[in-house]
Amino acid sequence: MKSFVIGDIQGCYKGLQLVLNKAKFNPDKHKLIAVGDIVARGEDSLNTVLMLKDMGHSFDTVLGNHDLHLIAIAHGIRKPKPNDHLESLIRHKSFSSIIDWLLTKPLAIKIKPKTLIVHAGLYPKWSFKQALKFSERIQMELQGENVVSFLTSMYGNDPDVWHPGMNESDEHRFIINAMTRMRYLTQELRLEFTTKCHPSLAPYHLNPWFHADNPNLTPAHRIIFGHWASLNGYMSRHMRRNSRLIGLDTGYVWGNQMTLMNLHDEELTVVQAQT
């Protein structure tokens, strides 16, 4: 079956339809996998989610920070922000079944032996195998009885570095932060959450997570991720030098592009947002 991976949709229903039509995507024949952040900020998160959910087994996604935030809102732990435009989704009669559906989604998907999909990235101390194990742990917590306390303790920026001997709740928070929020790391591989700019504008002591050496990876490994709209362009240049990284968030919600990649030949289909 032909599979496609799509960058951050963020409730941009029109952009989603445009890019799927342009690539002649057919849910009866093809599979669509999202890099997460399917909701929030865009004009129509409700119809975006209803359409993706209706695709059944033809669609899968990893969870992004905005998807987790929606789950936290549904459990009464966070309040929706007006600029997320989530009101009609939250009020819809299918909201609780949408949340149940999101709660089944992982943080990482291995789609080929050496290809991983994850929202923000792979922390450089981790192998694919570890990341998938961590993803399974979080998935179990999201489907467990203590989901409310789990979601409550997921918020926060500490610990900002991975080290052995942390308690379980610190481990879970770090795993979620690394897999759904990470962009820059310090030299000591600490997560830094405030800097979101293009790497050419970043302070000298910070490096993109994918510049840190990961001894678990070979040039045959591929990591497909989203989350970092300001990388648009940088990643496509980077792809030629380093085949391991495919950043698909091209910032449609900010007036730039929505990108879809055919997994077999890595051909990109791109649509431009109308401003």
Ligand SMILES: [Mn+2]
């Ligand atoms: Mn994100």
